[in-house]
Amino acid sequence: MSKPLVSIITVTFNSEATVADTLRSVASQDYDNVEHLIVDGASTDATLQIVEQWRPEYGSVKVLRVSSSPDKGIYDAMNKGLKMAKGEIVGILNSDDYFSTETSLSTLIDAFDDDTDAVYADLHYIMDERPDLVVRYYSSRVFSRRKMLMGFQPAHPTFYCRKQCYDRFGHFDIDFKVAADFEQLLRMIYKGRIRTRYVPFDCVTMRMGGASTSGMKSHRQIMRDHIKAYRKNRVPANRFTDALRYFWKLGEMAGARINWHHEIIDDSPSS
Template identity: 40%
Template sequence: MKVSIITATYNSSKTIIDTLKSLEEQTYSNIEYIIIDGASKDNTLDVIKNNCSRVSTIISEPDNGIYDALNKGINTATGDIVGFLHSDDLFAYPEAIEDIVKSMSEHNTDAVYADLQYVDKDNINSIVRYWRSGEYNINKVKDGWMPPHPTFYMKRECYQQFGLFDLKFKISADYDSLLRYLYLNNISMSYLPKVTIKMRVGGASNRDIKNIILKTTEDITALKNSQIPWFQALANKNLSKIPQFIRK
């Protein structure tokens, strides 16, 4: 199966070298690597062209934020499976994509997810949080559970059938989309109990109090869209993060 991997970039020259290196090292051969750049003003595009031989497509033009860029990537993709590798993130080991495809094939599922490590932005070997996802159950989604979105790989036909990211959301479009795929449409899922992605800390959703408030508001809207009682789900979703700081 062909795997389309999408990276959205904007002035990402300081971090994307690790992203590219981890993609370059993947042992799986049938990868379509798509870069959607928001017309970067630094040397992001030069770094990409000089450090990754596996790029299939580069689109560089202004966009309306990361979810708009990711939607462009999905619409450009031709693979059987679609996943995202953000420009602050990297694959945890060279066989990650190979294991993702194997898991989906062996379990015959629409999607797969795995575990994730948050790492220090200046030292990718220093683990800050460990998101151990655990086995999937649709009832857990109703109680606030969600898989780490950067580890989530889904068949392209599911995006075509159930829709892309809703651009009304500025921060929580990934949560809204996962609720749509998992809870409203009950896609089949397999769990890969390995850390496939390392994510640098300091994402947009937790950058300041304004973004935290916006994320909370958008999470509530996403839950209401899926007809899930929001108070308990949101409380459980936030409380579930505490063990991630303890189990590293």
């Protein structure tokens, strides 16, 4: 397909510690037909100053647009970004995440054709203190429409979708605390049956500690949100089927820990 305009939405709020990595990764993408929408929640730190410092790095083709005002949370801010978006294709890159390579975006967009409404890929998680080590590798390869009944979803920061799908099926429901992305994907993929394609590569680097990765309390809220999403959309699932994905997640984390252990051994000085 030709090079469509891609809108990348980044929600920020007091994100001075991490947003530069996000901006750098977008500015360095080899795909140029991009508008990067910074939707800020009235930050009181240096977030907006850092954003402006990076504006020259976007060059004469990429567009950086900034909006700052109080919001009702991250999903409300994402909805603001969707309303701002002018692109044919839309994706969301969080302010503490970044593209893993300079070709991440072009690889995703090249996967679109006339029979594809959305694409998605893999990502990996890191900790700030050891960004070189993978804590968990999230492979979207195992995802399928039916597996949404078990709580599976494609890695959301890698999900790029035609804007017309958002216009047709609606934006994020801000009544969901931490899993409005799952509910929105349930609407589009499970009920709406949009046509998706998996692209097998490591697309995004994601820091641990966000709204959906911050411990057992978060996991309990995710499960509550999932059950609420099933009921809202009249999808036949329950707590037992939804909990099955945690066994898969434990396997992903165990695999990452084995690799981490091997890397630590390799990094140790030889005797």
